[in-house]
Amino acid sequence: WYQRRVRVEGSQYVFAADEKKKRPLHEIMFFGIGSSYLSGLCLGGVWGAIEHQQTFESSSKLLRRNHCLNSITKRGSFVGNSIAVLALFYTASSGIIGKVRDRDDLWNGIGGGSVTGGLYKCTKGVLQGSKFVGLGALCGLGINVINGTLDQGMSYGPEVVKDTYSDLFDRR
Numbered sequence: 001w002y003q004r005r006v007r008v009e010g011s012q013y014v015f016a017a018d019e020k021k022k023r024p025l026h027e028i029m030f031f032g033i034g035s036s037y038l039s040g041l042c043l044g045g046v047w048g049a050i051e052h053q054q055t056f057e058s059s060s061k062l063l064r065r066n067h068c069l070n071s072i073t074k075r076g077s078f079v080g081n082s083i084a085v086l087a088l089f090y091t092a093s094s095g096i097i098g099k100v101r102d103r104d105d106l107w108n109g110i111g112g113g114s115v116t117g118g119l120y121k122c123t124k125g126v127l128q129g130s131k132f133v134g135l136g137a138l139c140g141l142g143i144n145v146i147n148g149t150l151d152q153g154m155s156y157g158p159e160v161v162k163d164t165y166s167d168l169f170d171r172r
Helices: 016-020 025-055 061-101 106-120 126-152 156-169
Strands: none
Touching (some): 061 126, 126 156
């Protein structure tokens, strides 16, 4: 079959200044929360279908179908809403941290993950909250590196770690 890659020369933006612009926070939040909700619905639906298979005994076709749909909608909405709320906390906190610092780097994702983890388990006490602050920071780091790698290629991780290290320790 005929395959050919079209190579576009020059800028891919209408105006040269658009290349330096970033997406606004509300667009980033809209995409992050929506995709997380949809992913959670799918994962929860699979969980509900598996739960239906394990718990329901043979009965009439109508009861089986009704129980299957009830299990899928129960777990799907639970997981989807839970993941969407975590995505809301993460995108809002990392975006606000970036606006306050007026920088877009690795620390925004780590800080956003820490705030999200802390808010997620803040009612369980200081020990549980601090564990989830650390876990959230690791997840924020992972999300940032994965997104950067998908956007900018495999060289993103080492470059960002090197720049972050130099920003942190080479200040004079």
